[in-house]
Amino acid sequence: MVIFVGAGPGAEDLITVRGQKYLQQADQIIYAGSLVNPALLDMKKETAIVKNSAYMTLEEVIQAICEEEEKGGLTVRLHTGDPCLYGAIREQMDELDARGISYEVCPGVSSFSGAAAALQAEYTLPSISQSVVITRMAGRTPVPERESIRAFAAHGATMVIFLSAGMLPKLQEELLLGGYTEDTPAALVYKATWPEEKVCNCTVGTLAKTGADHQISKTALIVVGNVLGESYERSLLYHPEFETEYRRKKGNV
Incomplete structure (x- = not known):
């Protein structure tokens, strides 16, 4: 077995x-x-x-x-x-x-969950992003063209990018060409949940420089998206005016 x-x-x-x-x-x-x-x-x-x-x-x-x-x-x-x-x-x-x-x-806990915990972030926020793209840059292992960083970036969804910390300048270029702006929030999470964990918040426009400044070139995830920003709408899940099979509307609080 x-x-x-x-x-x-x-x-x-x-x-x-x-x-x-x-x-x-x-x-x-x-x-x-x-x-x-x-x-x-x-x-x-x-x-x-x-x-x-x-x-x-x-x-x-x-x-x-x-x-x-x-x-x-x-x-x-x-x-x-x-x-x-x-x-x-x-x-x-x-x-x-x-x-x-x-x-x-x-099954096990993925490092993309560990990265979210390190960032104290929620990948899916109302009005910001309800989708998470888990992907990688093409390297020695090719990536189908329809799944390129540039193609996925056009959706504006949250992206968690594996196996790409050694290609940050090219990754930054592809993200920008795909539609993210220079000031879109981003982060590098090095060895999430390990004792030597390091979190480097940045933007898409400063991604490559941040990696170089902190000497991060492997064993790191790159998280990109406005869920790392400050603005979002309150979820309806616990809203007093939102009724579920367990809870009736309670009006304004």
Whole structure:
């Protein structure tokens, strides 16, 4: 059996209770060592085998899983954040399907949630943005043209941009060409929820300079949008004149 476990955004106590239990039970842990907090490995049992997938190919990961399967052991494949985002788990699951190996996925707290917490921000504000675009710049991994930063920026929605802190000048250019203004609020969140977390508030027009000034070029999320500004409309959810199946109108307060 293989369990894909989301390790959470960084802080060791932000793994889910279910994920923690799987880590404690695992006979083999294959973890994304370049991103996962190694302190999580303190939860393992003494006999557990630990392998760092940063040094492994897909084929080597699958081979290690197959070897553990032959012994009847449980493998935890520990991914950063939530495995469904940039986790490359589909190709692993397809390989396991081809070999008849059972697996399941244990979700985790994504770093984009950790970034919102660090910013004390809400990504969806009435009259400002009701959509969140989670995307990345094209790099060695291409991005479909219809999903380019420029194309998404035209919507004016909140954007949370992964894997792009090393391309801030180009990212800034694409955001501006897509329709964001120079003074649109933005932020760089370095290693959200880790002890060394750093939050750098800026604007789209100062994004590249802010990254350079703070020497941020990796392991950071970029958040863009007017939800980081000051203006928004009050939500109807708790408004006294808004009626729900649980609450009647209460008039002006």
